[in-house]
Amino acid sequence: MDNGLHAPCTMSGEDAPAQQQNAVDQKQETKPAEEPKNESPKTESAPAAAADTAATPAAAAEKVPEEETFSYRALVLTGYGGYDKVKLQVKKGKPTLKAGEVLVRVKACGLNFADLMARQGLYDRLPSPPVTPGMECAGVVEAVGEEVTDRKVGDKVMVLNRFGLWQEVVVAPANHTFLIPEGMSFEQAAALPVNYITAYMMLFDFGNLRPNQSVLVHAAAGGVGIAATQLCKTVTDVAVFGTASASKHETISEGGVTHPIDYRTKDYVEEVRKISPKGLDIILDPLGGSDTHKAYNLLKPMGKLITYGAANMLAGQKKNLIAVAKNWYHQFSIHTLSLIQGNKSVCGFHLGYLDGETELITQAMNAILDLYKEGKIKPRIDSTWHFEQVGDAMRKMQERNNIGKVILTTEPMPEEEKKEEPKKEDKKEEKKKDDKKKDDKKKDDAKKEEKKDDKKKEEAKKEEKKEEEKKEEVKKEEK
Amino acid sequence: MDNGLHAPCTMSGEDAPAQQQNAVDQKQETKPAEEPKNESPKTESAPAAAADTAATPAAAAEKVPEEETFSYRALVLTGYGGYDKVKLQVKKGKPTLKAGEVLVRVKACGLNFADLMARQGLYDRLPSPPVTPGMECAGVVEAVGEEVTDRKVGDKVMVLNRFGLWQEVVVAPANHTFLIPEGMSFEQAAALPVNYITAYMMLFDFGNLRPNQSVLVHAAAGGVGIAATQLCKTVTDVAVFGTASASKHETISEGGVTHPIDYRTKDYVEEVRKISPKGLDIILDPLGGSDTHKAYNLLKPMGKLITYGAANMLAGQKKNLIAVAKNWYHQFSIHTLSLIQGNKSVCGFHLGYLDGETELITQAMNAILDLYKEGKIKPRIDSTWHFEQVGDAMRKMQERNNIGKVILTTEPMPEEEKKEEPKKEDKKEEKKKDDKKKDDKKKDDAKKEEKKDDKKKEEAKKEEKKEEEKKEEVKKEEK
Numbered sequence: 031m032d033n034g035l036h037a038p039c040t041m042s043g044e045d046a047p048a049q050q051q052n053a054v055d056q057k058q059e060t061k062p063a064e065e066p067k068n069e070s071p072k073t074e075s076a077p078a079a080a081a082d083t084a085a086t087p088a089a090a091a092e093k094v095p096e097e098e099t100f101s102y103r104a105l106v107l108t109g110y111g112g113y114d115k116v117k118l119q120v121k122k123g124k125p126t127l128k129a130g131e132v133l134v135r136v137k138a139c140g141l142n143f144a145d146l147m148a149r150q151g152l153y154d155r156l157p158s159p160p161v162t163p164g165m166e167c168a169g170v171v172e173a174v175g176e177e178v179t180d181r182k183v184g185d186k187v188m189v190l191n192r193f194g195l196w197q198e199v200v201v202a203p204a205n206h207t208f209l210i211p212e213g214m215s216f217e218q219a220a221a222l223p224v225n226y227i228t229a230y231m232m233l234f235d236f237g238n239l240r241p242n243q244s245v246l247v248h249a250a251a252g253g254v255g256i257a258a259t260q261l262c263k264t265v266t267d268v269a270v271f272g273t274a275s276a277s278k279h280e281t282i283s284e285g286g287v288t289h290p291i292d293y294r295t296k297d298y299v300e301e302v303r304k305i306s307p308k309g310l311d312i313i314l315d316p317l318g319g320s321d322t323h324k325a326y327n328l329l330k331p332m333g334k335l336i337t338y339g340a341a342n343m344l345a346g347q348k349k350n351l352i353a354v355a356k357n358w359y360h361q362f363s364i365h366t367l368s369l370i371q372g373n374k375s376v377c378g379f380h381l382g383y384l385d386g387e388t389e390l391i392t393q394a395m396n397a398i399l400d401l402y403k404e405g406k407i408k409p410r411i412d413s414t415w416h417f418e419q420v421g422d423a424m425r426k427m428q429e430r431n432n433i434g435k436v437i438l439t440t441e442p443m444p445e446e447e448k449k450e451e452p453k454k455e456d457k458k459e460e461k462k463k464d465d466k467k468k469d470d471k472k473k474d475d476a477k478k479e480e481k482k483d484d485k486k487k488e489e490a491k492k493e494e495k496k497e498e499e500k501k502e503e504v505k506k507e508e509k
Numbered sequence: 510m511d512n513g514l515h516a517p518c519t520m521s522g523e524d525a526p527a528q529q530q531n532a533v534d535q536k537q538e539t540k541p542a543e544e545p546k547n548e549s550p551k552t553e554s555a556p557a558a559a560a561d562t563a564a565t566p567a568a569a570a571e572k573v574p575e576e577e578t579f580s581y582r583a584l585v586l587t588g589y590g591g592y593d594k595v596k597l598q599v600k601k602g603k604p605t606l607k608a609g610e611v612l613v614r615v616k617a618c619g620l621n622f623a624d625l626m627a628r629q630g631l632y633d634r635l636p637s638p639p640v641t642p643g644m645e646c647a648g649v650v651e652a653v654g655e656e657v658t659d660r661k662v663g664d665k666v667m668v669l670n671r672f673g674l675w676q677e678v679v680v681a682p683a684n685h686t687f688l689i690p691e692g693m694s695f696e697q698a699a700a701l702p703v704n705y706i707t708a709y710m711m712l713f714d715f716g717n718l719r720p721n722q723s724v725l726v727h728a729a730a731g732g733v734g735i736a737a738t739q740l741c742k743t744v745t746d747v748a749v750f751g752t753a754s755a756s757k758h759e760t761i762s763e764g765g766v767t768h769p770i771d772y773r774t775k776d777y778v779e780e781v782r783k784i785s786p787k788g789l790d791i792i793l794d795p796l797g798g799s800d801t802h803k804a805y806n807l808l809k810p811m812g813k814l815i816t817y818g819a820a821n822m823l824a825g826q827k828k829n830l831i832a833v834a835k836n837w838y839h840q841f842s843i844h845t846l847s848l849i850q851g852n853k854s855v856c857g858f859h860l861g862y863l864d865g866e867t868e869l870i871t872q873a874m875n876a877i878l879d880l881y882k883e884g885k886i887k888p889r890i891d892s893t894w895h896f897e898q899v900g901d902a903m904r905k906m907q908e909r910n911n912i913g914k915v916i917l918t919t920e921p922m923p924e925e926e927k928k929e930e931p932k933k934e935d936k937k938e939e940k941k942k943d944d945k946k947k948d949d950k951k952k953d954d955a956k957k958e959e960k961k962d963d964k965k966k967e968e969a970k971k972e973e974k975k976e977e978e979k980k981e982e983v984k985k986e987e988k
Binding site: 231235236238318322331332334337338339340361362363364365366367368369370371372373374375376377378379380383384387390 | 797846859
C-alpha cells in the first residue's frame with residue numbers, strides 16, 4: 031500500500047504559477063507545534079480565499095486554468111493531541127496523475143482506531159504532521175492516469191490507503207481501489223475495507239476458522255467486531271462470544287453474537303469458561319496489555335490468539351503516558367517453549383503494516399465482496415458526520431459509544447447546523463448526565479462508562495472545558 | 510492421549526501368584542542410577558528365566574493359567590543418559606483390559622525425536638525411569654475390552670500414545686488406535702501416526718497452507734520432513750525448501766522438495782532469499798534456539814512460523830548441558846508489537862502435549878489415511894531394527910544418518926546376527942572412514958558430518974570406545 035498516495039496538491043508541472051507555489055509552500059510550512067495561519071475552516075468561502083491570492087492583473091483578465099482554480103477541502107492533523115488537532119483546511123491545485131493512478135472525488139470516509147492512535151502520536155504508519163489521515167474512503171472516479179485499464183471515469187469505488195484519504199479529492203493507484211457493488215451506498219462502501227479485510231484476514235488466514243469452532247470478539251459492537259461477527263456467521267455453527275456494554279447486547283445478538291458479555295460488570299474470562307470450559311479456538315484481541323495474557327490462557331489446544339491493536343493505550347483524548355507505559359509493561363511476550371507445550375499460536379495483525387501486499391489484500395477484498403453480493407455480510411453504519419464534526423466523530427468512537435462504523439461525509443455542512451453544533455454537543459453531555467436511562471436518539475445513544483472512577487470523571491470534565499475554550503478560539507479566528 | 514496406557518504388567522487380580530508379584534517388584538526396584546540386575550537381554554531364553562522363578566512344586570505340577578505364564582519383551586528406559594540406557598527386558602503377567610480398551614500384539618514401532626530427548630531427560634511427557642518409551646506402533650488386536658464396538662480381534666491397527674509402546678504387547682483405548690489401510694505394511698503403519706499427524710496439523714491447521722505458497726522444511730529427510738514434503742505436494746504449486754546434507758538431496762528432490770539446501774555448507778537463509786527474496790509463507794522449525802530467530806526474520810507478511818522441537822539441544826548421546834543452556838539462552842521470545850508490525854504468526858506444536866484431544870487427532874488421522882488411500886502420501890522407511898538394536902537405531906536417527914523413518918521390529922533377532930552385530934557396527938564405522946565415497950548398502954548409507962571439527966571427532970571416537978566397552982560388558986552379562 032506504500033507509494034500509494036502522492037501529496038495531493040503536487041503541482042502539475044514546473045510552469046505552475048507563482049501564487050500556487052506560494053500556496054503549497056505555505057501549507058508545507060505548517061508545523062505541528064504552531065497553529066497554522068493559512069488554515070481555512072470556512073469551507074464555503076475557500077475558493078474566494080484562493081481567488082484573493084490569484085488576483086494578479088494578468089490572471090484576473092484571462093480565464094484561469096483548472097489546475098490553478100482547483101481546490102478541495104481536506105482534514106489535516108496539525109499536531110499530536112486531542113480531538114481539535116484535526117482541522118479542516120483547503121488544499122489547492124489539481125493533483126497530477128502518474129501512470130496507473132486514478133483521481134477519486136470522495137463521498138464518504140471511514141474512521142478507524144488507528145486514526146485515533148495516530149492523532150495521539152501512537153501510530154507510526156502516519157507521517158509527521160501536518161498530514162491528512164484516513165485509510166479508507168468511497169467516491170467516484172473523476173480521472174484516470176495512463177495504463178489504467180480496469181477503471182474508468184464515473185466508476186464508483188472504495189479506496190484503501192495507508193493514510194491521506196480524509197479529503198474531497200484523492201489520488202491513488204488503481205489497484206488500491208475496488209468497485210462498489212450494485213446497491214451499496216457510499217457510506218457502506220467507506221465502512222467496508224479496513225474493518226472487513228482486517229476481520230477476514232484474521233479469521234480466515236491466521237485463524238483458519240472452521241465449522242463448530244468458538245471465537246471471542248472484543249468490542250463486538252465496534253467496526254471490526256461487527257465485521258468479525260458477520261464473517262463468523264458465514265461458517266457453520268461457530269460460537270461467537272462478544273464483549274460489549276449491556277446496552278448494546280440486543281443489537282449485537284441480532285447481528286450474530288451467540289454469547290454477549292458485559293465486560294464492564296463481569297469478568298469475561300469467567301463468563302467464557304462457564305460456557306466453554308476448555309477455552310476457545312480463536313481470540314481476536316484489539317486491547318493489548320494484560321488482556322493479551324488473559325486471551326492466551328483462554329485458548330484451547332491448537333487455539334489461535336490474534337492481537338491487532340493496543341486500544342488499552344487509549345485513555346483520554348490526549349496521549350496518556352501512564353496508560354502507554356502500563357500497556358508496555360504488561361505487553362505480552364511469549365517463549366516458544368510455552369507455545370509448544372500449549373500447542374498454541376500467537377499472531378499479530380495490522381492492515382497498516384501490510385504495505386505493498388496488494389495481491390493478498392485484493393484476494394481478501396474479492397472474497398468479502400462476494401460475500402456481500404450473496405447477502406451474507408452488510409456494513410453497519412453507526413453515524414455519519416460532516417468533516418467539520420470530525421472531533422465529535424472521533425470522540426464517539428474513542429468513548430466506545432458507537433455500534434458499527436463511524437463515517438465522515440464530504441457533503442458540506444449546512445450553515446445553521448455549523449453554528450449550532452458545538453452547543454448541541456454540550457447540551458447532549460448535560461442531557462446524558464441528567465437522564466441516563468431515557469432512550470436516546472441515534473446520535474445520542476452514547477452512555478458514559480458506569481465504572482469510571484471519580485477521578486476520571488473530573489479529568490473528563492476538565493478536558494471538556496478545554497475543548498469548549500478551544501472551540502471558541504476557533505470561532506473567533508473564523509470571525 | 511493421557512490415561513491411555515496402563516502399566517502393561519498390571520496383575521489380573523488380587524489372586525496373582527506370589528512369584529509374579531515378585532517379578533513385578535523386581536522390575537519396579539530398577540533405579541535409573543544402577544544397572545538393573547534382572548535385566549534380560551536374551552530374548553529367546555526369557556520364558557526360561559520366568560520358569561525358573563515359577564518352579565515351585567505346586568505350579569510345576571498343574572497347568573499354569575495364561576495370566577501367569579504370559580510374558581512379553583519390552584524396551585525400558587532405565588535411567589537418563591546414552592543409547593545404552595534403553596534395555597530389553599521381559600515383562601510378565603497378562604494385562605487386564607478396562608472398558609473401551611484393546612490389547613494389541615505389536616509388530617513394529619516408530620522412533621521419534623521425542624524418544625531421543627526423553628532418553629536424555631529432556632522430555633517431560635515421559636514419566637521417570639524405569640519406563641517404556643514409544644509413542645507409536647502397529648500390530649494386531651488380540652483382545653478387546655467391554656464397550657469396544659469398532660475394533661475386533663484380528664484387526665490390524667496402528668496405535669498412538671504418549672509413551673509405552675516399545676513392547677510386544679500394549680493396551681490402549683480403542684480410540685487411540687486406527688485401522689491400517691489395505692496394502693500398508695506394519696512398518697509403514699508404525700511410521701505414520703506421529704510424523705504425519707504432526708506435519709498435517711502444522712501445515713493445515715496452524716499453517717493454513719494454500720496453493721502457491723512457500724514452505725521451509727528443516728531436516729527434510731527426517732520423518733516429519735518427508736511427511737511434510739508429501740503433504741505440501743497435495744496442494745497446488747507449493748514451493749518446498751528443504752534442508753538436508755548434500756548426499757540426501759537426490760532422494761528428497763524425488764520426494765517433492767523443490768529447493769534442497771545443504772545447510773552444512775551453505776547459509777540456508779541466504780539460499781532461500783536468492784530464490785524467494787520476500788521470504789516464506791510457512792516455516793516448520795524443529796531446531797529451536799537461534800534458528801527460530803532466523804525463521805522469524807525469514808517470514809513474509811502473513812507468514813507462519815511453527816516451532817515443534819528443540820533438536821539443537823541434542824548434542825552427543827548424553828545430555829549436553831552447554832547445548833541445553835545455549836538453546837535456552839537463544840530461546841525465541843516474541844513481543845506482540847513485533848508480531849503486529851510484521852503481520853506474523855508464531856505457533857508451537859507438539860503432539861505429546863495434545864493430551865485428550867482425541868477428536869482433533871482422529872480428524873487429522875482420517876484425513877491422512879484418505880490421502881494414503883488416494884496414493885498421495887506414503888511413509889518412507891529408512892531402516893528397520895530389532896529391539897536388541899535400539900541403541901543403534903537411536904544413534905542413526907540422532908546423527909541424522911536416516912532418510913525417512915527409523916523403525917523397530919518386534920521380530921526376534923536371529924542368534925547369529927545378535928553375536929555379530931556389535932562387530933558389524935564397528936566395521937561399518939571403519940569402512941566409512943576409509944572409503945567415504947563408495948556406495949553403501951541400505952544400512953550403511955550414513956555419512957559423517959564433513960564439517961565436524963577435530964575435537965568433535967575425537968569425542969565421538971571416545972564415545973564409540975565407551976560403547977564398545979559397554980557392549981562387551983553386556984555380552985559378559987549374557988554369558
